[in-house]
Amino acid sequence: ETLRWASTTDPQTMDPHAVNSAPVLSFLNNIYEGLVRRGKDMSIEPSLATSWEPLEGENGWRFTLREGVTFQDGSAFTAEDVLFSYQRASDEAADVRSWFAPVTDVRVVDEFTIDFVTNAPNPLFPDSIANFMILDKDWAEGNDAALPARDAENFATMNVNGTGPFTLAGRDPGVRTVLVPHEGWWDEAEHNVTEGVFTPIGNAATGLAALLSGEIDFIQPIPLQDVAQVEGREGFRVLEGEETRVIMFGFGHEHDTLLYSTDVTDVNPFQDPRVRLAAAHALDIDSIDRVLFRGKIEAASQLVPAGISGYSEANSDRPAYDPDRARALLAEAGYPDGFSFGLKCTNDRYINDEALCRAAASMFAAVGLNAELSTGPVRDYWPQLREDDFDMYLLGWSPGTFDMEHPIRFLMHSQDDEARLGSWNFGNYSNARVDELLPMIQQEIDPAARQAMIDEVVAITQEEVAYIPLYTQPLIWAAKDNVDLTQRADNFFMLRWVTVN
Amino acid sequence: MLVIKDLAVKFPSRFGDVTAIADVDMEIRPGEIHGLVGESGAGKSTVGAAVIGLLSQPGYIAGGEITLGETDLRALSPEAAHRIRGDRISMIFQDPQTSLNPLMTIEDQLVETIQAHSDATHSQAVTRAVDLLEEIGIKNAASRIKAYPHQFSGGMRQRVVIALAICTDPELIIADEPTTALDVAVQSQVLALIQRLARERQIAFMLITHDIGVIAQVADRVTVMRKGRVMETGETQQVLGAPDHPYTQALMDAVPPLDVKIDRFRVPEEAPIAGEGPTGNVAEAWLLEGQRSEMLGLTLDHLTVQFAAPRTSLFRTPAPYVALDDVSLTVRPGTIMGLVGESGSGKSTLAKAITGLVSPTSGTMQLGGDDLPYGKTRGRRHPSRQLIQMVFQDPYSSLNSRHTIADILEEPLWFYGFVSDARERRRLAAAMLELVGMAPEAIDKYPHQFSGGQRQRVAVARALLARPRFLICDEPTSALDVSIQAEILNLLKDLQSTFGLSVLFISHNLSVVRQMADDTAVLRAGRIEEVGPTEDLYEAPQADYTRELLALTPVMPKAWRRAG
Amino acid sequence: MRDWLKRYEPVWLFVHSPAAIVAAVIAIAIIFGAVFAPWIAQVDPYDLSSFSLFDGLLPPVWEDGANPKYLLGTDDQGRDMISSILYGARLSLVIGISALTIAAVLGVGLGLAAGFYGGRFDAVVMRIADVQLALPAILTALLIDGIARGVLPASVQQDVRVAVLTLAIALSLWVNFARTARASTFVQMQKEYVQAAIMMGQRPVRIMFVHILPNILGPLLVIMTVDLASAILLEATLSFLGIGLPADSPSLGTLIRIGMQFLLSGEWWILWIPTLFLVALVVSINILGDFLRDVFNPRLR
Amino acid sequence: MVYFILKRLVQSVFVMLAVAFLAFSLFRFVGDPISQMTGVETTVADQERLREDLGLNDPFVVQFYRFTTDMLQGDFGFSYRTRQPVADMIADRIPATLELGVVALIISLIVGIPAGVYTALRPRGVLTQGILLTTLVGVSIPTFVIGIMLIFIFGVQLGWLPTFGRNGTVQIGGWESSLFTVQGWRSLILPAVTLGVYQLTLTMRLVRAEMMEVMRSDYIRFGMARGVPMGRLHYRHALANTMVPVITIIGLQFGGVIAFSIVTESVFQWPGMGLLFLESIRFVDIPVMGVYLVVIAFFFVLVNLIVDLLYVAIDPRLRVKDL
Numbered sequence A: 001e002t003l004r005w006a007s008t009t010d011p012q013t014m015d016p017h018a019v020n021s022a023p024v025l026s027f028l029n030n031i032y033e034g035l036v037r038r039g040k041d042m043s044i045e046p047s048l049a050t051s052w053e054p055l056e057g058e059n060g061w062r063f064t065l066r067e068g069v070t071f072q073d074g075s076a077f078t079a080e081d082v083l084f085s086y087q088r089a090s091d092e093a094a095d096v097r098s099w100f101a102p103v104t105d106v107r108v109v110d111e112f113t114i115d116f117v118t119n120a121p122n123p124l125f126p127d128s129i130a131n132f133m134i135l136d137k138d139w140a141e142g143n144d145a146a147l148p149a150r151d152a153e154n155f156a157t158m159n160v161n162g163t164g165p166f167t168l169a170g171r172d173p174g175v176r177t178v179l180v181p182h183e184g185w186w187d188e189a190e191h192n193v194t195e196g197v198f199t200p201i202g203n204a205a206t207g208l209a210a211l212l213s214g215e216i217d218f219i220q221p222i223p224l225q226d227v228a229q230v231e232g233r234e235g236f237r238v239l240e241g242e243e244t245r246v247i248m249f250g251f252g253h254e255h256d257t258l259l260y261s262t263d264v265t266d267v268n269p270f271q272d273p274r275v276r277l278a279a280a281h282a283l284d285i286d287s288i289d290r291v292l293f294r295g296k297i298e299a300a301s302q303l304v305p306a307g308i309s310g311y312s313e314a315n316s317d318r319p320a321y322d323p324d325r326a327r328a329l330l331a332e333a334g335y336p337d338g339f340s341f342g343l344k345c346t347n348d349r350y351i352n353d354e355a356l357c358r359a360a361a362s363m364f365a366a367v368g369l370n371a372e373l374s375t376g377p378v379r380d381y382w383p384q385l386r387e388d389d390f391d392m393y394l395l396g397w398s399p400g401t402f403d404m405e406h407p408i409r410f411l412m413h414s415q416d417d418e419a420r421l422g423s424w425n426f427g428n429y430s431n432a433r434v435d436e437l438l439p440m441i442q443q444e445i446d447p448a449a450r451q452a453m454i455d456e457v458v459a460i461t462q463e464e465v466a467y468i469p470l471y472t473q474p475l476i477w478a479a480k481d482n483v484d485l486t487q488r489a490d491n492f493f494m495l496r497w498v499t500v501n
Numbered sequence B: 001m002l003v004i005k006d007l008a009v010k011f012p013s014r015f016g017d018v019t020a021i022a023d024v025d026m027e028i029r030p031g032e033i034h035g036l037v038g039e040s041g042a043g044k045s046t047v048g049a050a051v052i053g054l055l056s057q058p059g060y061i062a063g064g065e066i067t068l069g070e071t072d073l074r075a076l077s078p079e080a081a082h083r084i085r086g087d088r089i090s091m092i093f094q095d096p097q098t099s100l101n102p103l104m105t106i107e108d109q110l111v112e113t114i115q116a117h118s119d120a121t122h123s124q125a126v127t128r129a130v131d132l133l134e135e136i137g138i139k140n141a142a143s144r145i146k147a148y149p150h151q152f153s154g155g156m157r158q159r160v161v162i163a164l165a166i167c168t169d170p171e172l173i174i175a176d177e178p179t180t181a182l183d184v185a186v187q188s189q190v191l192a193l194i195q196r197l198a199r200e201r202q203i204a205f206m207l208i209t210h211d212i213g214v215i216a217q218v219a220d221r222v223t224v225m226r227k228g229r230v231m232e233t234g235e236t237q238q239v240l241g242a243p244d245h246p247y248t249q250a251l252m253d254a255v256p257p258l259d260v261k262i263d264r265f266r267v268p269e270e271a272p273i274a275g276e277g278p279t280g281n282v283a284e285a286w287l288l289e290g291q292r293s294e295m296l297g298l299t300l301d302h303l304t305v306q307f308a309a310p311r312t313s314l315f316r317t318p319a320p321y322v323a324l325d326d327v328s329l330t331v332r333p334g335t336i337m338g339l340v341g342e343s344g345s346g347k348s349t350l351a352k353a354i355t356g357l358v359s360p361t362s363g364t365m366q367l368g369g370d371d372l373p374y375g376k377t378r379g380r381r382h383p384s385r386q387l388i389q390m391v392f393q394d395p396y397s398s399l400n401s402r403h404t405i406a407d408i409l410e411e412p413l414w415f416y417g418f419v420s421d422a423r424e425r426r427r428l429a430a431a432m433l434e435l436v437g438m439a440p441e442a443i444d445k446y447p448h449q450f451s452g453g454q455r456q457r458v459a460v461a462r463a464l465l466a467r468p469r470f471l472i473c474d475e476p477t478s479a480l481d482v483s484i485q486a487e488i489l490n491l492l493k494d495l496q497s498t499f500g501l502s503v504l505f506i507s508h509n510l511s512v513v514r515q516m517a518d519d520t521a522v523l524r525a526g527r528i529e530e531v532g533p534t535e536d537l538y539e540a541p542q543a544d545y546t547r548e549l550l551a552l553t554p555v556m557p558k559a560w561r562r563a564g
Numbered sequence C: 001m002r003d004w005l006k007r008y009e010p011v012w013l014f015v016h017s018p019a020a021i022v023a024a025v026i027a028i029a030i031i032f033g034a035v036f037a038p039w040i041a042q043v044d045p046y047d048l049s050s051f052s053l054f055d056g057l058l059p060p061v062w063e064d065g066a067n068p069k070y071l072l073g074t075d076d077q078g079r080d081m082i083s084s085i086l087y088g089a090r091l092s093l094v095i096g097i098s099a100l101t102i103a104a105v106l107g108v109g110l111g112l113a114a115g116f117y118g119g120r121f122d123a124v125v126m127r128i129a130d131v132q133l134a135l136p137a138i139l140t141a142l143l144i145d146g147i148a149r150g151v152l153p154a155s156v157q158q159d160v161r162v163a164v165l166t167l168a169i170a171l172s173l174w175v176n177f178a179r180t181a182r183a184s185t186f187v188q189m190q191k192e193y194v195q196a197a198i199m200m201g202q203r204p205v206r207i208m209f210v211h212i213l214p215n216i217l218g219p220l221l222v223i224m225t226v227d228l229a230s231a232i233l234l235e236a237t238l239s240f241l242g243i244g245l246p247a248d249s250p251s252l253g254t255l256i257r258i259g260m261q262f263l264l265s266g267e268w269w270i271l272w273i274p275t276l277f278l279v280a281l282v283v284s285i286n287i288l289g290d291f292l293r294d295v296f297n298p299r300l301r
Numbered sequence D: 001m002v003y004f005i006l007k008r009l010v011q012s013v014f015v016m017l018a019v020a021f022l023a024f025s026l027f028r029f030v031g032d033p034i035s036q037m038t039g040v041e042t043t044v045a046d047q048e049r050l051r052e053d054l055g056l057n058d059p060f061v062v063q064f065y066r067f068t069t070d071m072l073q074g075d076f077g078f079s080y081r082t083r084q085p086v087a088d089m090i091a092d093r094i095p096a097t098l099e100l101g102v103v104a105l106i107i108s109l110i111v112g113i114p115a116g117v118y119t120a121l122r123p124r125g126v127l128t129q130g131i132l133l134t135t136l137v138g139v140s141i142p143t144f145v146i147g148i149m150l151i152f153i154f155g156v157q158l159g160w161l162p163t164f165g166r167n168g169t170v171q172i173g174g175w176e177s178s179l180f181t182v183q184g185w186r187s188l189i190l191p192a193v194t195l196g197v198y199q200l201t202l203t204m205r206l207v208r209a210e211m212m213e214v215m216r217s218d219y220i221r222f223g224m225a226r227g228v229p230m231g232r233l234h235y236r237h238a239l240a241n242t243m244v245p246v247i248t249i250i251g252l253q254f255g256g257v258i259a260f261s262i263v264t265e266s267v268f269q270w271p272g273m274g275l276l277f278l279e280s281i282r283f284v285d286i287p288v289m290g291v292y293l294v295v296i297a298f299f300f301v302l303v304n305l306i307v308d309l310l311y312v313a314i315d316p317r318l319r320v321k322d323l
Ligand SMILES: Nc1ncnc2c1ncn2[C@@H]1O[C@H](COP(=O)(O)OP(=O)(O)OP(=O)(O)O)[C@@H](O)[C@H]1O
Pocket: B011, B013, B018, B019, B020, B021, B038, B039, B040, B041, B042, B043, B044, B045, B046, B047, B056, B057, B058, B059, B210
């Protein structure tokens, strides 16, 4: 059966190591495979590796590889390919090299055994390389694609040779990309797709029209407000789920003064945890959910949603909507009349991001926090955040490793360029205990001990209101009735789980 | 054949119906050239348009009869009327430049007309067209017929227009000012052609014109119109030679004669005499007060003006177009120098060179003994910019229609720094209006509220308010009716003698120049053909070209003129 | 009576043109509403505390589930539609009119000068116009926006969005004025009153602005109205492409862009009411433009 | 003639250089390409290295000089986003945009010209007033709204036409064309109509105004006076004479059509240059944006030249005898 599907963005390259972006990784997961892969419930399961265990006597992991696997061009898969892929993916030219930051050495033990040596105990390492895709060494070298393309294209930008369930049958960048099943795939096919045609459709209304007119079978995502419309139509259905992305507000902890205030210009009230808490109490997540998100979001208490490993059950309460308390806290902190400040938001990055910020600004205003809202496209948003050009900002975070350690590393640890920690902690929230706990969490093998440490971090950051976690972003896909598919929490669409009836 | 009875035409306007013509009676016989004269706006064109059924929107015939032979033209359906057009009645317009479709060849236009009215095949039509062109005097017609209108000269184009009108053998041709845009030589040829066609083909012509000379020369009978009504109609000789109607008499008086010089033009109606009013004297006094300097003459020495031709090739600089070629001319102080010549001979270019609007390529100009710098180098504050003033041809475009008369007249006063007090300026401007024969109250109006003659008076007033010593008049009356022309010319003459101005008077009308100028120069293709005292030049022309011009200018027989 | 009418011919024409009257009534009503928005509108959509998400997505009164307080319903933020539209129209008009003024001043000035001086100056101006025409408006907007970001301190950037957008629209409209002014100036240059002024030695600036300009105002006025309409639409389009105004200070265009999200969701009023409003405004301005064209056409006088 | 063309070409080069310069100076402000090229986990050091590699740290003049000199040598660089050669990417997209633009233009002409003639000849008719008002309303609705409405009416509700994309293309030489299949036309029609609405109104009003003017001219009156059939007068005489001003404006507007196709292409997911450009803005793909602008400028200049040549074809008065 032919399946036509659409999403907003075209994968910009077919090279699995060149770009670390969701559209690329999601798409290439249909073609390439890693040593491990994620199942329908996001759990790690064997893929090109059949099993893995910690190394004895040193830090790291040993992977036992699957035998009898062939690439799409027919050549056999061996440990050399893994080594080659590691070298390729950790090269300077590769955007995914950060995955291998803890790796100090990779050794081929035999044809189907390979060791990854890390600088410290790293219990999460197998989880972190689920998107590390394996290329055929001979194919890549033979086609001058031994390294990811830097400024010019190379063979791997437009061609593929993976071990995965599908292979490329046609590619017209930005227009359409066609996949057909890989006949020699090692695993048993669950799908009945004979051809998959992917089209990027940037405009949400157009995409929906394409679905409703029957030109495509499936689209990810559709706008929230159109869910009812699609559900109401004969022959279509909507798949709803929780994405792992938590939306939050961050503060400029580090600034000594507000940048955008018209009234308070000598201090930064957000350095006072009471003010931050006041802001948290000002937000009415229920109304936001009802009106803006039509009941499709889940309020968030911490930087990962429930269900992600490391989620702190012990700290699952978020500050309630309580404007009076917010006002009281502000008065207590010395701002009975409130103050004005700058709030930065994207308008093309997260679902309803602009509307959210407008609603939040309105709610802040109700307790005296007068937000000067400034919204813009994401293309110049990160540079602004990196330049510390904000008082408060919007951020969405999806834990790449599906573990709480990820946001702690990127968002909660103090900025440390050397150690590459806290690199997205734009406001530079800093707490010595959190900084101390992070390496311990990373190295702790015992789940209970590890969870205790994580709980401590979450408690601290909640106590200090390091961020205001708002909600988990919903995941809304729409398809024709006759298409069975699986919606995975990382928003990856896997063609191998699709059946067309 | 064509009989018009009690014809009335109305134009509904935004402010109610305007009657353009009323009670018009006229009769035209086969082969007759019937002249229709009258001042501008008299309704001449309207009569013609009513006959052919092409009244401009939204005009309509309000009453009367028009019959062509047996056909009642008013009773025809639009389709039938369209069939009659070309077939039995045709029309020729004033401007051959705009009467032909610029995008189609002469052949196409002739063939489509012939085929519209006969079953001729294309080749038959072409043959007929070629014959016709030969007949009306276009040489090499077989090859020239492929040309586009712009490739023909004005005279040839007018012939083509005539060919288009006669190619279907109509009974009646309405010719609306068919020669006004042509120079005398071509005009006489076209008139000869019309006469020949009337004689040989028995085509009746309704010849609409305001040029009495033309009528006198070719028309068998004539109708005089004024303000939408017929004043007089009859044999040409009778109407023009012994007019019954006072209006016709007055009109005849205003026609400047070519063969004698008269002192003043006779003005049809009592026009206000210049400088009569009490305030007019103020202006006169003010102007005379400015007459400290003596009269200034102008000397042009070997003046040449070239225009760069448009560049069309990468490698060749095209030869420049010589508009004035080695012109030497002296305007004696306090006299009028007439400058005649056909269109395009360089008359206006000469005026522009003097006023600094174009820069000569070589030669010198002297105003009262001082060198006059070329246009490009003449400073904005050069004294000549005040001393030399100009009255332009077209009173409609020479006054800024968005400025009041006051704005226009006061401009020279403050600009040249004569009067600094605003109230005084206004008083003087009003006085000057009176001096040129207009009501001082007119000062707050806009130009479009005046007639052409009145506007030209304003233009004269503006020139005078600069206290000029040298006045250039570039065809100052060619846009005006004879009667108004007479008034303006009288005015200019009076002012010139009162204030001792030196004047360069440009015209293509030899009769007018004869009446105005002390000396006359004849210009042809940028060269002076002849120059000398006016009387000598007209009585005993030296150059062939001058003689030809004089011979071809249509005039009334001397006998028809009442003793001046 | 007749004299009076003749003197006020445009008035007479106007009174006899039903289309122009209807258009004028609509345009004036909208402009009135826009100007007096702060007094008419029941909420100030810029004042975030004056409305609440709680009232979000209410339909117009004639639909089920409406709140009579909000005649035309509310948007997804709980803002009263009428109020947003009035304020939006206000902003759109401010942007449109100021962009137009800038474009007119720049374009007419350059066009007049190009027509007056001709030659090389003319060639340079026209080539600049070509460059401008070759740069789509959206790019001009990006350019100005970018420069403003680069040059201005962060704290004022949000405040200058309107100015940035205005300038961008102005820049993409001036060419029209320049070309028309230039062509009309060429015609006027042949007129003898201009020659007379040049001959007198008047200053070029005076000749251009005192003598020529009043005579070419007719066609320029027509462009003005047509371009006012396009300026308002351009602003809407730029908003659609994401370079318009922020959503919390909405223009009509921004309201439509936001409304587009609700095209299918059942909350039709969020899109269609502002759109209807915009269409009414633009159409009536255009009809008035046509009317002016007739008034100024000498052939029809 | 040759001189004329050469002169225009030289001027064109300057226009294009100026556009390139302006374009280039704006890119620095569009955003930061690096943060768009790299993932969340890329370290600052890696980002800096990439920045250095791409020459983004060089002074503006150096970058511009490199851009122009490379381009003059036919090297259009590589996209930051896809790493493909920009020349190929743009060349791939040109047919889509051009066909869309040209078909939109043709639609606007074959509807606009007769409508203009009709409304000019019957200025007070009911149908005339209807046409005038409808088109006025048509241009008063923003293009993107019109596009989406068309999609929902003809694509979703009626199901007659595809809602997005460009299907049924045929490769002819190096040109991917959708003009040779029914499929292709079906995809083309909605976007072309959307894009053509504005142009159509403009053409119609222009033809109407010019036609009314020409119908008053002497040669038309003379044509009537000599009984040339009315149809011939209207179409052969009058219409031809309205074409010079109409062509000028349409030529000028064609540049606008190409530019406005950005909106249409984005609404219809039409794989043309405009869509590519929008994506490039999103990803701050400077090389693509730069080349796009220069190509647009080139088209603009080219169209202007063609317009000038068309004048000569239409109007014999402009034909210069010596070359
Ligand atoms: N289209 C029109 N609309 C309104 N009034 C008109 C129109 N055409 C002519 N008239 C009126 O009809 C009168 C006669 O005009 P007509 O053109 O017949 O004069 P004419 O004698 O041919 O003048 P001229 O010598 O200037 O050509 C004028 O006073 C004018 O007011």
